[in-house]
Amino acid sequence: MLVYIVRRFAGMMVVMLLVAMVVFVIARVVPGDPAAVMLGSSATPEDIAALRGRLGLDEPLLTQFLLYLGQIIRFDLGESIFLNRPVAQALAERSELTALLTMMSVGIAMLIGLPIGILSAAKRGGLIDQTAVGLAMLAASIPSFWIGLTLIKYLAVDHAWFPVAGYGPPEADLMERMRHLVLPAIALGIPNSALILRFTRTSMLDVMSNDYVRTARAKGLPPLVVVLKHALRNAMIPILTVIGLTTAVMIAGAIVTETVFGLPGVGNLIVSAVLRRDYPVIQGALLVVSAIYVLINLTVDLLYAVVDPRVRY
The missing domain is CATH 1.10.3720.10 (MetI-like)
Structure with a gap:
């Protein structure tokens, strides 16, 4: 039984990695710039670019994904852009x-x-x-x-x-x-x-x-x-x-x-x-x-x- 549970948990880790990849890609291909949405229609391009840099959205996708995986390994789901608090806290x-x-x-x-x-x-x-x-x-x-x-x-x-x-x-x-x-x-x-x-x-x-x-x-x-x-x-x-x-x-x-x-x-x-x-x-x-x-x-x-x-x- 113990061997079976260990194997299942190993399979779960693989599944969660695939889910993380799919979720990351889907979130990035959805039309719309989160920085522009946050700042509103009156924001200037300079303001949008500054916010994208602060949020790390101007980094290459691979870099963003590696940083995202690093957060998951540390059981850190990140911080909500709008709520200004950890995602884990908001979900809890x-x-x-x-x-x-x-x-x-x-x-x-x-x-x-x-x-x-x-x-x-x-x-x-x-x-x-x-x-x-x-x-x-x-x-x-x-x-x-x-x-x-x-x-x-x-x-x-x-x-x-x-x-x-x-x-x-x-x-x-x-x-x-x-x-x-x-x-x-x-x-x-x-x-x-x-x-x-x-x-x-x-x-x-x-x-x-x-x-x-x-x-x-x-x-x-x-x-x-x-x-x-x-x-x-x-x-x-x-x-x-x-x-x-x-x-x-x-x-x-x-x-x-x-x-x-x-x-x-x-x-x-x-x-x-x-x-x-x-x-x-x-x-x-x-x-x-x-x-x-x-x-x-x-x-x-x-x-x-x-x-x-x-x-x-």
Whole structure:
């Protein structure tokens, strides 16, 4: 196991290096001069050139990239051009909101997708199965921002059951902040629950056709025991995989949701950085998100051995 983890971490380092290269190139090829954006339309060419020199933007691209890699090796994500503070600090200040939103969204997606997927597989070909598949296709085709705007209209504006937007006042406690995240979590969780539902149904159907499941039924075990103990446990590996991928996708999908609900999270920070051409924030945020994505994949791989003792690394 230890050798496997070491090899995976070595592979992660290679992946992160490639991500750093891609992020650096993308940030530089986007049209627009960050120095000109910062100084505004009234800036003179001399002012823009002076600011570019101070920011190191007048250096050759290779030199900029080597300096950037040196910062990453020192775990230094740089300093935000507009916020005038370290990128790591800016991300840490907004990470609580995005982490809570992601966990709540994943919880909602699992609460919807897992039970309905299991029930759909148990009732294969019936009305419940066909309805579940149809609802999954419908949920997958509806964008999260449309669901968010609909929830705001009916549950926040018309009935005032939930806040319209924001994350609460600075003195708000955890429960109040979570109340502000209920609608965004629903808007983000419903579309992603469709993928969990479909994978759960497919994986359960594959397992329920095996001999040991038929043997359990022949022994007269209750249907609930057969489905949950014998079938679901052996179908968990594909389900764990899709849950892990869904979690990573939700972190990226939170950008749109945070914008719709006016949430000051990491996604909102990334959008502002893109509009302002704040290179350090863009690069640092994408690196952190990529690292989280890779760590989630590693965690899911390690959970395979917990779910299925036959898995060995």
